[in-house]
Amino acid sequence: MFALLVYLFLIIPLIIITGAAFGTDEYLRFPPQGFSLKWLANIFEVEMFVRTFKISLEIAVLGTVLALLVGIPAAYGLSRYDFVGKNFLQGFFLSPVLVPGIVFGFSLLNFLIIKYEMPVYTSLLIGHTVIIMPYIIRVISSSLENFDYSIEEAAISLGASKVKTFFVIVLPNITSGVIAAFILAFINSFNNVPVSIFLTGPGISTLPIQMMSYVEYYFDPTIAALSVVLMVMTIILMFIIEKTLGLSYFAK
Amino acid sequence: MALLSLKNISVAYGKNVVLKNLNLDVEKGELVSLLGPSGCGKTTTLRLIGGFVEAKNGRFVFNGKDYTKIPVHKRNFGFVFQNYALFPHLTVFDNVAFGLKQRNIPKNEIKKRVMEILETVGLKDYADRSPRELSGGQKQRVALARALVIQPDLLLLDEPLSNLDAKLRVKMRLEIRKIQQEYNITAIYVTHDQEECFSISDRVAVMNNGVIEQLDTPQKIYNLPRTEFVANFVGFENFIELELEAKERGGGGFYKLKNGQRFKVTHFNGREYERYVKGAIRPEEIDILNEGGGKETNTLKGIIGISTFLGKHYQYVVETEVGRLLVNGSAHKRYEKGERVTLYFPEDKIVLV
Amino acid sequence: MKKNVYVYLLLLPGLIILLLFLAAPLFSTVFRTFQGNEGLTLAKYIAFFKDSYNRGVYIRTLKLALLTTLIAVILGFPTSYYISRLSRRARGLYIIFAVFPLLTSPVVRSFSWMVILGKNGILNSILLKLNLIEEPLRLLYNEFSIVIGLVYLFLPLMIMSLVGVMENIDEDLIEAAESLGATRREVFIRVIFPLSIPGLIVGSVLVFTGSITAYTTPQLLGGSNTTVLATLIYQNAMSLFDWDTASVVATIMILTTVFVTFLINKLSSRLNA
Numbered sequence: 103m104f105a106l107l108v109y110l111f112l113i114i115p116l117i118i119i120t121g122a123a124f125g126t127d128e129y130l131r132f133p134p135q136g137f138s139l140k141w142l143a144n145i146f147e148v149e150m151f152v153r154t155f156k157i158s159l160e161i162a163v164l165g166t167v168l169a170l171l172v173g174i175p176a177a178y179g180l181s182r183y184d185f186v187g188k189n190f191l192q193g194f195f196l197s198p199v200l201v202p203g204i205v206f207g208f209s210l211l212n213f214l215i216i217k218y219e220m221p222v223y224t225s226l227l228i229g230h231t232v233i234i235m236p237y238i239i240r241v242i243s244s245s246l247e248n249f250d251y252s253i254e255e256a257a258i259s260l261g262a263s264k265v266k267t268f269f270v271i272v273l274p275n276i277t278s279g280v281i282a283a284f285i286l287a288f289i290n291s292f293n294n295v296p297v298s299i300f301l302t303g304p305g306i307s308t309l310p311i312q313m314m315s316y317v318e319y320y321f322d323p324t325i326a327a328l329s330v331v332l333m334v335m336t337i338i339l340m341f342i343i344e345k346t347l348g349l350s351y352f353a354k
Numbered sequence: 355m356a357l358l359s360l361k362n363i364s365v366a367y368g369k370n371v372v373l374k375n376l377n378l379d380v381e382k383g384e385l386v387s388l389l390g391p392s393g394c395g396k397t398t399t400l401r402l403i404g405g406f407v408e409a410k411n412g413r414f415v416f417n418g419k420d421y422t423k424i425p426v427h428k429r430n431f432g433f434v435f436q437n438y439a440l441f442p443h444l445t446v447f448d449n450v451a452f453g454l455k456q457r458n459i460p461k462n463e464i465k466k467r468v469m470e471i472l473e474t475v476g477l478k479d480y481a482d483r484s485p486r487e488l489s490g491g492q493k494q495r496v497a498l499a500r501a502l503v504i505q506p507d508l509l510l511l512d513e514p515l516s517n518l519d520a521k522l523r524v525k526m527r528l529e530i531r532k533i534q535q536e537y538n539i540t541a542i543y544v545t546h547d548q549e550e551c552f553s554i555s556d557r558v559a560v561m562n563n564g565v566i567e568q569l570d571t572p573q574k575i576y577n578l579p580r581t582e583f584v585a586n587f588v589g590f591e592n593f594i595e596l597e598l599e600a601k602e603r604g605g606g607g608f609y610k611l612k613n614g615q616r617f618k619v620t621h622f623n624g625r626e627y628e629r630y631v632k633g634a635i636r637p638e639e640i641d642i643l644n645e646g647g648g649k650e651t652n653t654l655k656g657i658i659g660i661s662t663f664l665g666k667h668y669q670y671v672v673e674t675e676v677g678r679l680l681v682n683g684s685a686h687k688r689y690e691k692g693e694r695v696t697l698y699f700p701e702d703k704i705v706l707v
Numbered sequence: 708m709k710k711n712v713y714v715y716l717l718l719l720p721g722l723i724i725l726l727l728f729l730a731a732p733l734f735s736t737v738f739r740t741f742q743g744n745e746g747l748t749l750a751k752y753i754a755f756f757k758d759s760y761n762r763g764v765y766i767r768t769l770k771l772a773l774l775t776t777l778i779a780v781i782l783g784f785p786t787s788y789y790i791s792r793l794s795r796r797a798r799g800l801y802i803i804f805a806v807f808p809l810l811t812s813p814v815v816r817s818f819s820w821m822v823i824l825g826k827n828g829i830l831n832s833i834l835l836k837l838n839l840i841e842e843p844l845r846l847l848y849n850e851f852s853i854v855i856g857l858v859y860l861f862l863p864l865m866i867m868s869l870v871g872v873m874e875n876i877d878e879d880l881i882e883a884a885e886s887l888g889a890t891r892r893e894v895f896i897r898v899i900f901p902l903s904i905p906g907l908i909v910g911s912v913l914v915f916t917g918s919i920t921a922y923t924t925p926q927l928l929g930g931s932n933t934t935v936l937a938t939l940i941y942q943n944a945m946s947l948f949d950w951d952t953a954s955v956v957a958t959i960m961i962l963t964t965v966f967v968t969f970l971i972n973k974l975s976s977r978l979n980a
Contacts, residue, residue, distance in 0.1 A: 115859065178717060183714040204960070300944065340807060435883060
């Protein structure tokens, strides 16, 4: 009973926001009056939403791909081999998750943009790649844990080179882990606020940042409609995670 | 009157009926085993007595009182779990003391009783250890001590030895039996291991499909099974269909086989006479004779099929007119495949089921 | 596992990225806070804490984080226990509904509370309709709304941490305790609670450090007089262009999270000893 109330607390705000998105009022209220899709349509009227949505998508995809390129070999090295300083390096690779995002974002602004005059877009991409890395390493490592390395040894004994073995034997066996890592990293990049907030410039911003500044000035259901779009996206991605990694991964 | 009786107990999970109108009486001081394959309902029966499972129908009477609805924590039964279920956050001492603390017993009394029981199970020096540091056998002793220290009215053991290796199992079952008799405690013991069950029990209840097929002493269960299931379970591999021809005084009688052959059966396990029955016999009780040997009755002609060497003897699959039979023969002489033999079935080794 | 020099080659690209773009920027931020005209100094920290406004922000941040953690524990503990005892399937369903908010944008989640708590929000309109209040209550842009927002943000994290530990508590242990005479309440106090402490620790560290460093929620749900450390960094950097102070606050935030994590872990190892 208590658990049910707690869950109502978790779910109801999201239901309310959904309801508010389909009202006809100029103002946010619940229960909404009437039903209309005009706020959903209005998202596309606000040019900045469309633009930042694209940027967020780009950054999330590019950042995730970069982090995968760097993260998969690292995760493989960390779980396959034993070497000096392994524990330390493992900790180091997971450390971005421990650094407060707001501190990291501020430091990147300071260091990359101000000090080394790097372009804003590049800095934003770098920042996202770094914060994504721990998710990649953790998910890939945990799917490598279930991988039986004797299969790999069998392939090598049959004459395959080490590199070829990795691509032909190891990688196909951890595909679901890679997909799950991709999705998780994507979500975290796409939703990020504290790092992105410092790394915006003329014409460059991300969707969450744009939403935050919109809310400061307008209070119409456009944001609610946008929220619904984002939630639908989350549901789809969650479905993929459930199919690949299993959602119980989060209870660890 | 029995100390414990289950009266017409039924248990079902949804549509899945686990126990059907089960009846069981246990006398004070007895150790009764529930024996059977997995899924037969033995653990459910034990958990019902323990109070972890609710009956759909029927009553559970203990010591003259209706216990059907009494909650677990008021029953005062000791329960020993298959995987020990020791509290990982407590020391051995605190594990054993758990039940006593629940009963608001003074501290020094708790200490005295815990140390006494730890001495009984041979773990006096382990009181301050954590369960993690114990071997499987030691864990089981702690679990036993924890269940015994509360001076339970009934001790329930759920496959307590199944996680131990074979040698330790033999040692531990002797110990459990010794302690049970020393404390004169009534106990119910669930196992799927026949030898373990026979060695430890006063009486054995063989269960199948949610009913007790036979409740008897280990000797009777082993020698005189009363149903086909029990017979099969204790190693009667051959079942021959029989039709009653003539009764004999004092049990037994003459029976006709499908091929017209006659069998005399003297051994009788107290069943009512029935026209159509089955005669069960162990592979090692059938004698192999050269073709044409033996008497008219209680013999069957057969042809040797596959043979397997089992160390003490050869085991043959023999094709006969009433079907395929498993027969053990001496290790000194090996019959060849295709050889014609006569099988002799001693009249006192056939059990009617 | 094998020894292999090539393994460092596998790690190298990642290491370079992390050193150049994580370690170096952070070091530069922390380093400048100790930089004075002549060598290293704590002057900037002294100046920071001398200011009563800054002290207030620091204390408020800690207070709100503590409150959030407490509420998350109170709500999360019984809920997680309930979930952990459910069948596999039902448990999966509850986990889905906890993970979903966790993966939803924090902007969306904070925004939903603006809709609920606003002056013309749902809560006020309900209360007005029921004639419980004459005028709309001011529920938004204060500490109350920040705490609600933070609890909403982090409760799923607490639940997941606790469920992860609690579902591994063997049902047999509960039955063993019951068979030894423990009532449901006593089972909870003497068996469930002590065995859940690791999950409680992890959950509390996550929620507390998360609350200290959260930016989105206090920015959206807080007002001008409910500044916390995260919003203070932003203000100093982006509105006042006071990079030094922003760096000081950033360093204080890092030190506080490290210290709190260390403290809670220390506490737990003492509890377990």
